[in-house]
Amino acid sequence: MSMVATAGADALVVTRGQTRAGEAVPPASGAPLAAGSLRATDAAAPLLTLQDISLSFGGVTALQAIDLQVTTGEIRAVIGPNGAGKSSLLNVVSGLYRPDSGVVLLGDKGFRHVPTSRLAALGVARTFQNLALFKGLSVLDNVMMGLVHHRRAGFLRQIVVSPRARREEADSRAAAEAMIEFLHLEPAKDRIAGGLPYGVQKRVELARALVARPKLLLLDEPFAGVTLTEKHELAQHVRNARDTYGTTIVLIEHDIGVVMGLSDRVAVLDHGRKIADGTPDQVRADQAVIDAYLGVAHEGETELVA
Amino acid sequence: MSALVEQAQLVKTSWLTPSRAGIALLFVAAYGIVPFTASGYLLDAILTPFLALALAAVGLNVLTGYAGQVSLGSAAFMAVGAYAAYNFNLRIPELPLLFSLVLAGVVAAAVGLVFGLPSLRLRGFYLAVSTLAAQFFVQWALTKFAWFSNDNPSGVIDAPPLSIAGALLTGAPGRYVFCLTIVVVATFLTVRLLGSQSGRNFIAVRDHEVAAKVIGVPVLRTKLLAFGVSSFLVGIAGVLWAFAYLRTVEPDGFNLDRSFQILFIIIIGGLASIRGSFLGAAFIVVFPLLLSRVGEALLGNVFDSGVLEMSQRIVIGGLIIVFLIAEPKGLVALVDRLEEQVSRHAGRLKRRFI
Ligand SMILES: Nc1ncnc2c1ncn2[C@@H]1O[C@H](COP(=O)(O)OP(=O)(O)O)[C@@H](O)[C@H]1O
Ligand SMILES: [Mg+2]
Numbered sequence: 026m027s028m029v030a031t032a033g034a035d036a037l038v039v040t041r042g043q044t045r046a047g048e049a050v051p052p053a054s055g056a057p058l059a060a061g062s063l064r065a066t067d068a069a070a071p072l073l074t075l076q077d078i079s080l081s082f083g084g085v086t087a088l089q090a091i092d093l094q095v096t097t098g099e100i101r102a103v104i105g106p107n108g109a110g111k112s113s114l115l116n117v118v119s120g121l122y123r124p125d126s127g128v129v130l131l132g133d134k135g136f137r138h139v140p141t142s143r144l145a146a147l148g149v150a151r152t153f154q155n156l157a158l159f160k161g162l163s164v165l166d167n168v169m170m171g172l173v174h175h176r177r178a179g180f181l182r183q184i185v186v187s188p189r190a191r192r193e194e195a196d197s198r199a200a201a202e203a204m205i206e207f208l209h210l211e212p213a214k215d216r217i218a219g220g221l222p223y224g225v226q227k228r229v230e231l232a233r234a235l236v237a238r239p240k241l242l243l244l245d246e247p248f249a250g251v252t253l254t255e256k257h258e259l260a261q262h263v264r265n266a267r268d269t270y271g272t273t274i275v276l277i278e279h280d281i282g283v284v285m286g287l288s289d290r291v292a293v294l295d296h297g298r299k300i301a302d303g304t305p306d307q308v309r310a311d312q313a314v315i316d317a318y319l320g321v322a323h324e325g326e327t328e329l330v331a
Numbered sequence: 332m333s334a335l336v337e338q339a340q341l342v343k344t345s346w347l348t349p350s351r352a353g354i355a356l357l358f359v360a361a362y363g364i365v366p367f368t369a370s371g372y373l374l375d376a377i378l379t380p381f382l383a384l385a386l387a388a389v390g391l392n393v394l395t396g397y398a399g400q401v402s403l404g405s406a407a408f409m410a411v412g413a414y415a416a417y418n419f420n421l422r423i424p425e426l427p428l429l430f431s432l433v434l435a436g437v438v439a440a441a442v443g444l445v446f447g448l449p450s451l452r453l454r455g456f457y458l459a460v461s462t463l464a465a466q467f468f469v470q471w472a473l474t475k476f477a478w479f480s481n482d483n484p485s486g487v488i489d490a491p492p493l494s495i496a497g498a499l500l501t502g503a504p505g506r507y508v509f510c511l512t513i514v515v516v517a518t519f520l521t522v523r524l525l526g527s528q529s530g531r532n533f534i535a536v537r538d539h540e541v542a543a544k545v546i547g548v549p550v551l552r553t554k555l556l557a558f559g560v561s562s563f564l565v566g567i568a569g570v571l572w573a574f575a576y577l578r579t580v581e582p583d584g585f586n587l588d589r590s591f592q593i594l595f596i597i598i599i600g601g602l603a604s605i606r607g608s609f610l611g612a613a614f615i616v617v618f619p620l621l622l623s624r625v626g627e628a629l630l631g632n633v634f635d636s637g638v639l640e641m642s643q644r645i646v647i648g649g650l651i652i653v654f655l656i657a658e659p660k661g662l663v664a665l666v667d668r669l670e671e672q673v674s675r676h677a678g679r680l681k682r683r684f685i
Pocket of ligand 1: 086107108110111
């Protein structure tokens with residue numbers, strides 16, 4: 026299916042345990058994955074697998090037969106020009122879109138439609154291309170919200186501040202404060218999120234996603250619209266998140282340059298198709314990628330581009 | 332630099348913040364001075380309705396200001412509270428009034444949950460229109476089924492006198508203190524709720540429902556909780572309105588105008604602000620009185636009740652537009668700014684003396 030992707034596959038790709046496109050990927054059998062043990066048990070285990078995902082809106086094809094594997098512990102970039110279908114891909118993984126066909130495997134659980142309300146419990150967190158902070162809450166409260174799926178105390182317990190409610194609140198606060206420190210957000214901690222500079226808000230959103238220590242973190246264009254300095258900072262934070270917490274990261278970007286130094290593997294989308302998949306070097310040298318990015322129109326494709 | 336940090340910590344650790352001191356002063360005045368010095372008119376015609384409306388506004392603010400779900404049915408839930416308390420009191424005479432009151436809140440919450448169900452599908456304008464259903468249905472049911480008003484043909488009910496632990500509260504001060512206490516306790520519990528995880532969930536659903544869902548906020552449950560808590564509070568406000576303020580009410584007293592009045596209170600006072608609810612309620616109660624005084628002084632006899640009513644509507648309508656455009660955060664934002672300036676001046680004074 027993905028023709029170009031594996032054309033120049035070298036040993037590196039193979040050792041990473043990439044399944045070639047076209048091969049069926051049966052759901053891993055056995056016990057459900059224990060949180061946190063994923064990385065230690067099998068570094069090459071796929072944490073996220075997309076099988077033959079297609080999605081269209083009316084007449085517009087957003088995704089076409091996409092196969093993608095994300096290995097535990099890697100930073101996986103998905104790049105492509107605007108409208109390529111990158112956000113749609115993340116929306117499928119987070120269950121905001123239901124694909125017309127195909128299966129999403131999270132660990133060993135397969136879904137035709139990922140249940141969004143269980144996403145956090147499944148160990149998946151994400152950020153959005155356009156900021157999705159809770160503007161009226163402080164930075165601390167925003168980050169504490171990232172742990173909401175751990176909260177059990179009902180509202181009556183919260184009103185009377187039962188021991189359990191108190192403990193949950195203290196735990197959330199401590200974890201959120203640690204994450205705020207990790208991302209150097211202390212000066213903004215008590216500020217209302219809506220009034221902060223764009224770059225800081227992006228970092229707050231990252232903190233809110235990371236605070237739950239997700240196994241899989243999906244970032245939709247985290248570097249878009251921030252200054253160059255912030256870009257480098259954020260990239261460092263993303264790398265730190267992987268190195269410190271072992272979080273597997275799927276990173277979406279339309280700017281090919283930013284992700285090359287950061288990612289272990291890069292998949293390239295164009296017009297809803299995966300046109301390349303491999304290490305940054307392989308992708309950079311790929312003719313189809315060069316064409317897509319330089320806007321070279323193939324014969325008969327001009328209408329499509331327009 | 333380190334002095335600054337120290338000062339910041341000082342401010343943080345001291346429990347006597349200016350706003351707490353202000354609230355403490357208010358309490359002293361409200362309990363210690365007002366009941367003994369205020370005239371019956373001030374208590375009965377201004378403070379008691381102010382308290383009831385403030386509580387209704389707190390209730391609507393939970394739903395609309397915090398959880399972002401617009402409602403035009405507040406008066407309906409006030410009516411449910413009032414008529415439920417009336418019937419509990421009438422049909423189970425041995426039930427203490429406070430129990431009737433709380434149960435009335437529970438009934439209002441249950442009705443609120445039912446009419447909150449559309450919020451799971453509808454938002455914004457469409458939801459607002461669907462809450463009108465509550466408004467019309469409740470008014471219709473209370474007029475249509477005489478059982479609710481103990482077979483009064485026009486649905487009018489006479490509230491029983493207030494009593495606590497067997498002691499009758501007949502005078503204006505008694506009714507005022509009764510109202511005050513209920514409103515204080517209900518507001519305190521609401522503040523606790525809003526400061527907890529549930530309160531955060533409300534704002535999360537309001538500010539970004541999709542993101543809230545993705546991180547695991549139980550969105551449907553959160554919306555229904557907002558409807559339930561809101562209707563509970565508004566229902567209790569309805570009991571106060573009927574039992575402590577008017578003492579004789581008809582379903583028509585809880586019409587759409589009343590719903591809008593409460594909505595205006597939270598817009599003028601400040602969305603998502605408890606203090607704003609009280610400021611807005613004070614404004615709505617006091618404003619017509621001021622207007623009639625000013626009108627009389629300026630225009631003399633021409634300014635009769637008809638003209639008053641008209642000019643009141645015009646001015647309030649204008650004010651709403653002004654607030655929505657110039658100060659969407661309401662009166663409370665103005666007060667906040669004032670407070671900030673005062674405390675900045677105070678800080679400067681303090682520094683000069685230390
Ligand atoms: N909710 C939607 N409704 C209709 N069309 C959509 C929707 N989401 C995405 N699309 C379409 O799908 C295509 C891919 O969009 P998107 O996934 O946002 O691309 P990218 O993130 O790579 O810029 C575009 O043509 C876009 O217009
Ligand atoms: Mg996008």
